[in-house]
Amino acid sequence: MITRHFGIPVTSPGAILRRERDLGTPLGLETAEVLQSGGLVSDKIIIELIEDWLRLHGGHGFVFDGFPRTLPQAESLMSMLTKLRTALDVAIWLEVSEETVRDRITGRLQCAECGFTTSASSAQFANRPVCPYCDGRLERRNDDDLGVLQTRLQEFHTKTEPLGNFYKKLSILHRVDGNRDRDVVFADISRLIEDKTAK
Numbered sequence: 706m707i708t709r710h711f712g713i714p715v716t717s718p719g720a721i722l723r724r725e726r727d728l729g730t731p732l733g734l735e736t737a738e739v740l741q742s743g744g745l746v747s748d749k750i751i752i753e754l755i756e757d758w759l760r761l762h763g764g765h766g767f768v769f770d771g772f773p774r775t776l777p778q779a780e781s782l783m784s785m786l787t788k789l790r791t792a793l794d795v796a797i798w799l800e801v802s803e804e805t806v807r808d809r810i811t812g813r814l815q816c817a818e819c820g821f822t823t824s825a826s827s828a829q830f831a832n833r834p835v836c837p838y839c840d841g842r843l844e845r846r847n848d849d850d851l852g853v854l855q856t857r858l859q860e861f862h863t864k865t866e867p868l869g870n871f872y873k874k875l876s877i878l879h880r881v882d883g884n885r886d887r888d889v890v891f892a893d894i895s896r897l898i899e900d901k902t903a904k
């Protein structure tokens with residue numbers, strides 16, 4: 706949505722890793738296994754991938770979604786940006802309750818063949834649960850994913866929460882309530898980005 710609206714390239718470690726997996730690179734295949742079992746990919750790998758991406762696409766602004774997630778990642782990003790002679794304009798902290806996360810996971814459909822995920826409430830797929838990319842069957846994967854959720858929540862509390870302070874000290878932190886409708890959240894985020902790009 707952000708790319709369409711602002712013409713700013715957006716990436717996430719997940720998107721980069723999916724691409725690596727689809728290309729069948731050794732790194733892509735290895736990390737796919739880790740992610741499947743709910744683990745986190747090491748900081749070192751994530752940082753390398755982000756640095757490559759920045760060099761290729763980050764020349765005229767960029768948005769990271771789900772990065773950095775740990776203090777070492779945040780610190781590496783700082784030094785990458787210093788090297789590129791740029792800085793972060795804004796850090797958006799999307800606050801989402803555990804309940805919201807659980808609702809969204811149980812309302813998710815995933816393609817049994819290629820792993821494409823979508824929301825079960827998406828009108829397009831409600832009647833005909835077939836993957837738009839490979840015609841695979843879209844199914845719910847509640848139990849697995851809720852187990853993975855516990856691991857992720859742990860990781861979040863120990864590794865990600867400290868980032869709030871890190872960016873607060875840099876005076877670029879904005880908290881956005883992510884429990885509301887997608888469009889309302891997007892409007893808030895858009896306003897923050899607009900403020901920065903208008904300068």
Ligand SMILES: [Zn+2]
Nearest residue numbers: 816819836839
């Ligand atoms: Zn598929």
